[in-house]
Amino acid sequence: MVVKKYIVKSMNEAMSKIKYDLGSDAVIISQRKVKKQGIFGFFSPKLIEVTAAVDNSRSAQKREKVYAKPQYAEDSSDLNESVEALKRAMQKHEETSRVQKRKVSNEIEDKNSENRILREMEEMKKLIGNISSSKVDEEEKSQIELKLEEADVNKRYINEIVKSVMEDKSNIDETLKLKNALEKNVEISNTEEKGIITFVGPTGVGKTTTIAKLAGKFSLIEKKKVGLITVDTYRIGAVEQLKTYADIMNLPFKVVLTLKEMDEAIKSMQNCDIILVDTTGRSSKNKMQISELRAFVNKTNSSNINLVISATTKNRDLEAIVDGYRQLDFQNVIITKLDETTTYGAIVNILNYAHKPISYVTTGQNVPDDIRRISKGEIISLVLGEDNVC
Ligand SMILES: Nc1nc2c(ncn2[C@@H]2O[C@H](COP(=O)(O)OP(=O)(O)OP(=O)(O)O)[C@@H](O)[C@H]2O)c(=O)[nH]1
Ligand SMILES: [Mg+2]
Structure with a gap:
């Protein structure tokens, strides 16, 4: 105490x-x-x-x-209570942190799903964009196809043009793209018109008439000295046709039946600025006829050989004609009888398949008037129906 x-x-x-x-x-x-x-x-x-x-x-x-002991645990019952309290507190804390964790992860999840939804919306937007742009492409494509089909442009070439238009991502309107695509395969001849000019092509396309028109242009308008030669070994009466024009225009005229005669005829016209050589129409299917013609054409040594084709020729025949005459190594193409057709797809069909430039088009039977040069723009306008001949 x-x-x-x-x-x-x-x-x-x-x-x-x-x-x-x-x-x-x-x-x-x-x-x-x-x-x-x-x-x-x-x-x-x-x-x-x-x-x-x-x-x-x-x-x-x-x-x-x-x-x-800890101050709050003064006896064992106190201690138990405290431990229990502590446990409860810890449980509560754990519960709270679980709830918080869940809340956070929910928030993250929410954020993730929000992002996912946004992503999906973006993808959908793109998809809708693609669908609508491909729809537009399809519409544009069919518009172009329709226009070219109406012009009688052949299927193969239509596909080429449509592809080219679709690939053109420049910021210009579709018509301009189409015109550019069409122009790609159109070349205008710039061959100098002097020396020997030769004309080959199927029967009746207008070779002789074209020669008469050009003879008039060169001699009457350009005042050049012009000579006429015809390699007409095949059709009786054909000679007279060109001779008549030669007489009217007062031009030297020779009929050639053999290779030797070709040499002589050319020599006799040495003083001429231009010699126009007419040939008889040959079927492109007849290889013999084309080979025979080739010998004469080679003899002329001409570097200005023109394949004459009519714009009224069926699409399917055009390619066979071009293929048949390829062995003559023609440099230019003349397309005749534009006045006899209302669709001009044949012009681009021929030029695209031949891969040669165009020198003239003819637009009627009148000699010498119905012949002229043509520009790329005019060709495209004709093909697209923006213009017509006559
Ligand atoms: N409408 C029209 N007819 C033409 C044209 N060019 C020629 N012709 C006519 O087509 C027919 C045949 O013309 P030609 O000049 O004899 O044809 P070609 O190619 O010489 O014929 P061949 O000598 O038999 O191979 C003639 O009646 C011409 O008047 C043209 O541009 N338009
Ligand atoms: Mg003829």
Whole structure:
């Protein structure tokens, strides 16, 4: 037992001193009012004498307990409660963090699904864009196809042109793209017109008439010296046709039946600026006839051989004609009888297949008027129906 006496001014002071010194188990044994000792004691305020005691052993045990355990666990039931409380707190904390985690992952998920939806929307937009642009492409394609079919442009060439238009990503309108695509395979001849000019081609396309027209142009208009030769070993009466024109225009004229005669005829016209050589129409299917003609054409040594084809020729026949005459190494193409057709696809069909430039077109039977040069633009306008002959 520990007993201690305190002189204090108030009971509050006494209580805190006792609790501090003896612990909370101390008990107050007595209290009484006292005066301070000495002369000044009389004037001093009254003091309190407090006596307190505590059981030593119990207090020590308790103090040990207090320092050995956490302060909130003063006995085992307290401890259990505290542990339970702690567990509950931890569970609550875990629950809270789980909820928070879920919330965060939900938010991430939400964000992800938001992104996914946005991505899908973008893809859909693209898809719709593609569908509508391919729809536009299809519409444009069919418009172009229709236009070219109407002009009697052949299927193979239509496909080439459509492809070229579709590949053209420049910022110009479709008609211009189409015109550009058509122009790609159109060349205008720039062969100088002098020396020997030879004309070959199927029967009745207008070779002799074309020669008469050109003879008129060169001699009457351009005042050049022109000579006429005909290699007409095949059709009786054909000679007369060109001879008549030669007589009217007063031009030297020779009929050639053999290769030797060709040499002689050319020599006899040495003073001419231009010699026009007519040939009889041969079927492109008859290789013998073409070979025979080739010998005569080679003899002329002409570097200006013209394949004459009529614009009224069927599309399917055009390619066979061009193929048949290829062995004559023609340099230019003349397209006749544009006045006899309302569609001009044949012009581009021929030029595209022959890969040769065009020198003239003829537009009627009148000699010498119905012949002229043509520009790329005019050809395209004719083919697209923007213009017509006559
Ligand atoms: N409408 C029209 N007829 C033409 C044209 N060119 C020629 N002709 C006519 O076509 C027919 C045949 O013309 P030719 O000049 O004899 O033909 P060719 O190619 O010489 O014939 P062959 O000598 O038999 O191979 C004639 O009636 C000509 O008047 C043209 O541009 N338009
Ligand atoms: Mg003829």
